[in-house]
Structures are given as structure tokens and as C-alpha cells.
Amino acid sequence: MHAMPICEEPQTLRLLEIARAIWQDAGEVTKKSLAERLGMSVSSISRLTDELERLGVVIEAGTHPSSGGRRPAVLGINASLGYTIGLDIGGANTRGIAADLNHQLISTVRMPTAQALESPDNLLNLERMVRRTIHAGGLDPHRLLAVGVAISGVINTNAGVCRFCPNIRGFNDLPVRDYLQERFGVPVIVDDSVRTAAVAEHRFGLAKDMPYFLRVAVGVGIGAAIMLNGQIYRGVDGTAGELGHIQVREDGERCNCGNRGCLEVLASGPAIVRRAQQSMAEGIQTSLETLVKRGQKLTVEAIAQAARQGDKMAFYIMNRTGEYLGIAIATALNLLGVQEVIIGGGVSQAGPILLDAVERTIRFRVMPALAPKVRVHATALDDLAAARGAAWLAAEQLFLPQALARQQSILDIAGRIQPTHRAPQLPQLLKGA
Ligand SMILES: [Zn+2]
Structure with missing residues (x-):
């Protein structure tokens, strides 16, 4: 059965906007906090949230722990949708x-x-x-x-x-x-x-209260997501954030992008392992020799562990990797005026030797006004961050005005699912609100 389209009248758009605000902070938002955030009176908000509850979009999801008096109801989206x-x-x-x-x-x-x-x-x-x-x-x-x-x-x-x-x-x-x-x-x-991981950082991770930050992923490749004023900056055709292809050594090795000395050929996981192999081939003494002799694979984790245990060669490699990362990140921070950096990806788990070198190098290289404020964090999210961020961005589509024209908004969905609130009745229901 085909539902009738919901008109894009101001009231409908307003309801969708309120639903979106509730969705963003689901389980934490109250009518009062909504009113403050959207600059509306609590009574106007109540009228709209009551309407959304009637439509089956919004539900009361428990109570908010407040200091005294009656505990206000916390709002959420009807999860059964x-x-x-x-x-x-x-x-x-x-x-x-x-x-x-x-x-x-x-x-x-x-x-x-x-x-x-x-x-x-x-x-x-x-x-x-x-x-x-x-x-x-x-x-x-x-x-x-x-x-x-x-x-x-x-x-x-x-x-x-x-x-x-x-x-x-x-x-x-x-x-x-x-x-x-x-x-x-x-x-x-x-x-x-890396962008969807940044969305997850902003919603569930360390960046909850950070409107501006750089999320860096260091693994097989190196990339970055740029969060500016709470919005991901994607650049023309999605080409922003190629941190891995900032040149950090003019005389460096060839990168698969065609350039030379890109960060990625110096600081990615494979680059770290390659440099350790080269150093060993040159006869530099290292505890990693025994590992290789035992037939074990040389990994970033093994090199990082050797560095922590005081192996000079491994320490030099991890420290140098951090410096290369710091050079490229400092360039990005100078350009964007961003102070917070969150590093994720396999290599970010290498520990403080790497991260300290990143932070030290950034502080040394960014403009003096920025230097004392720069902070480098290892991500606190697990390997599901990028998938969770992708699900977030997908869900957001249901709350955007464009979804109304395609009958894919959360209002349309609620109208189709609940027999007592079918879409044809919606414009009628909305009018009097
Ligand atoms: Zn490159």
C-alpha cells in the first residue's frame, strides 16, 4: 500500500527538526533542554513533542536524574520503528x-x-x-x-x-x-x-564536547577526518583529509600516489616494518633478531613492544615515526586552527613512545599561539567506531527535510507502521498542532 506524501509545510519541517534533536541526544534530552537548545519556550516544545508522541515517533524513555523536585522525563525515539x-x-x-x-x-x-x-x-x-x-x-x-x-x-x-x-x-x-x-x-x-570514525568520536567518544578536531587513522594507510564546527569537512568530491599524502621528506621514497616522501611511505604500519627490516639488514643490533630467528613475523606491535623494553633501534623507529606524523599533523593544524587530535588505527595502539613523539613534534612546529593548547589523544573507541559512525550518518537521513519528498522521513515511517496513524491522516493531524 502506498502512503500519501507528507506535505513539506512549516509545521511538518518543525516536527522533523524536533525529532532530529531528540534523536541526536536520545536518552539524555528533556523538554527543558530542548527548549534551551533550540531557543523556544518549553510550552511550544511540549506541544510539538506531544504531537510526535501521538504520531508514534517519540517516546518518554525514563527520567532524568535532577537535583531536586520532580524528575523530568527523558525523551527518545520509538525504537520499535x-x-x-x-x-x-x-x-x-x-x-x-x-x-x-x-x-x-x-x-x-x-x-x-x-x-x-x-x-x-x-x-x-x-x-x-x-x-x-x-x-x-x-x-x-x-x-x-x-x-x-x-x-x-x-x-x-x-x-x-x-x-x-x-x-x-x-x-x-x-x-x-x-x-x-x-x-x-x-x-x-x-x-x-576515517570520517565515519570521527562521527563516532563526536557522538560516543573523546570528542563529545569538541566541535573542532582532527581524527587521524594510522594503519595500512594514513588518513584524516576534519571536524569543523561540529560538521565533517569533506572538500570537493570528498577529496579532503589526505594527510597520508602530505610530503614530509623531499628526498623520500616513491609513494603509490606518484609523489615522493609522503607521510604514508614513512609512518604507516608497513613502513614501520620495512624500516625495521632495513635496519636489521644493515646489521644494527636489536632484540628483534631473536624474534625473527624464531621464525616469528615482524609486526608493528612487536617493534613497539621492543621499544618499550628499551631496544634502541625499535625506540628510534617508533620515535621517528611519531615525528613524521607530528610534522604532517602540525601542517594541518596550522592551516585549520584546530587544537585537538585523536589518533586511531592499528599503529595508534603502539603506546606512549609514539604518541609522545607526535605531540612533542606538533608543539615544536605549530604557531606559538596554538602550541600550548594542542592535545593528542589515542582513541578510546574500539574497532566498531567506523561502522557505528556509518550507522549514525545513515539514520540521520531519516531526519533531514529531503527525506520528506522521498517519503522516507521518520514521520513517514511512523505513519506507515502504526495503523492508527497512517500517513493520509498526517497532514490533518499536524494542522491543528
Ligand atoms: Zn602519496
Whole structure:
């Protein structure tokens, strides 16, 4: 059955705006805090939230612990309306999560990334991963509301396409968004995994109260997400944030982007291992020799551990890696006027030797006005951050005015699901509010 479109009248837009504000801070927001945030009176807010409750979009989700008197009700979104899926497709591993509309995780799936030989198989694998995540949570496929896909690479979010995806074969220019939208009939967003991780930092992590920060991912590759005034800055066609391709050594090795001496060829995980191998080949003494002789693999973790235990060569490599990162990050901070840096990705777990070197180098290199304020943090989120951020961005689609025209807004969804609040009645219901 087809629902009638909800008119984009001011009242409808207002309801959607309030629903979005409740969704963002679901489980923490009260009518009073909403009124303060949106600059409205508590009575106007109450009228609108009552309407949203009648429509089945908003529910009272417990009470807020207040200092005295009657505890105010905390608002949330009616979680029975459905759930969203977030995928994070990495070079080695894929993660999928399902989350309800109040940001609670329902299911998680982790598996090795399927490396397809033929490009179309990659689309099929994505579709399978969505279904697998739905299945893992025992969820009703009909209650799927939106899908977010995070991929590491140059992603054109507007086109829903990965333009350059060096870590996964056969992903370049695949119509990821259009394909999944067609298969599942829900809004789909595609974004770079470091950007979706930054969204997760901003919502669930260390950056909750940081409108400006740089989220850096150091692993097989190096990338960054730029958060300015609470908004991710993507640049033209999604090309912003290529921190890994800032040149830090003019005479450095060739990078796969065609340049020389990019940060990525000096400070990524593979670069760290390569430098340790070179140093050993040059006969520099290190405790790592015994590890290699035992037939064990040389990894960033092993090098970091040797550095912590006082191995000079390993310390030099980790310290130098931190300095290279610091040089590139300082350049970015000088340009953006940002003070907070959050580092994630495999290499970020190397510990204080690396992070101290990053912070020291940044302080030394940024403008004096910025230097004392710069802070470098290791992420406090786990490996699901990028998938959670993708699910967040997907859910956000349901609360944007554009969703009304496509009948995919949360108001449309509530109207379709609740028999007593079917969409044809909505304009009528909204008018008197
Ligand atoms: Zn490069």
C-alpha cells in the first residue's frame, strides 16, 4: 500500500527538526533542554513533542536524574520503528553493526573482507554483509530503515561511490549507494571510514564536547577526518583529509600516489616494518633478531613492544615515526586552527613512545599561539567506531527535510507502521498542532 506524501509545510519541517534533536541526544534530552537548545519556550516544545508522541515517533524513555523536585522525563525515539545498519569495509576486516534509533547496538558481525576477483561480486558481498548483520540480530528485514557503508579511500559521498580505493581490489567507481538502495529500498550513505570514525568520536567518544578536531587513522594507510564546527569537512568530491599524502621528506621514497616522501611511505604500519627490516639488514643490533630467528613475523606491535623494553633501534623507529606524523599533523593544524587530535588505527595502539613523539613534534612546529593548547589523544573507541559512525550518518537521513519528498522521513515511517496513524491522516493531524 502506498502512503500519501507528507506535505513539506512549516509545521511538518518543525516536527522533523524536533525529532532530529531528540534523536541526536536520545536518552539524555528533556523538554527543558530542548527548549534551551533550540531557543523556544518549553510550552511550544511540549506541544510539538506531544504531537510526535501521538504520531508514534517519540517516546518518554525514563527520567532524568535532577537535583531536586520532580524528575523530568527523558525523551527518545520509538525504537520499535526500526533499526539501521553500519558496515565498515577495511582492507583486511569487515565489520557490521545494527543499531536502534537511540544509538544502542543490537548486533555486531566481524569477518575477513571478501576480496572479490570481479567488481560486481563486491556489490553482492556488501549486500550479503547487510543481510548477515540483520540475521545476526534476529531482526525483521522489513524494519531496516537505512544503511551506512564506510570504506577507506577517496569517497565521493554525493555520488555514493568510492573513487580511489587502494586497499580493496575492484571497488573503484562501483555504484555502492545506488546498488544497495535498489536492493533494500532504504536510504544508503557511503563515506570514508576515517570520517565515519570521527562521527563516532563526536557522538560516543573523546570528542563529545569538541566541535573542532582532527581524527587521524594510522594503519595500512594514513588518513584524516576534519571536524569543523561540529560538521565533517569533506572538500570537493570528498577529496579532503589526505594527510597520508602530505610530503614530509623531499628526498623520500616513491609513494603509490606518484609523489615522493609522503607521510604514508614513512609512518604507516608497513613502513614501520620495512624500516625495521632495513635496519636489521644493515646489521644494527636489536632484540628483534631473536624474534625473527624464531621464525616469528615482524609486526608493528612487536617493534613497539621492543621499544618499550628499551631496544634502541625499535625506540628510534617508533620515535621517528611519531615525528613524521607530528610534522604532517602540525601542517594541518596550522592551516585549520584546530587544537585537538585523536589518533586511531592499528599503529595508534603502539603506546606512549609514539604518541609522545607526535605531540612533542606538533608543539615544536605549530604557531606559538596554538602550541600550548594542542592535545593528542589515542582513541578510546574500539574497532566498531567506523561502522557505528556509518550507522549514525545513515539514520540521520531519516531526519533531514529531503527525506520528506522521498517519503522516507521518520514521520513517514511512523505513519506507515502504526495503523492508527497512517500517513493520509498526517497532514490533518499536524494542522491543528
Ligand atoms: Zn602519496
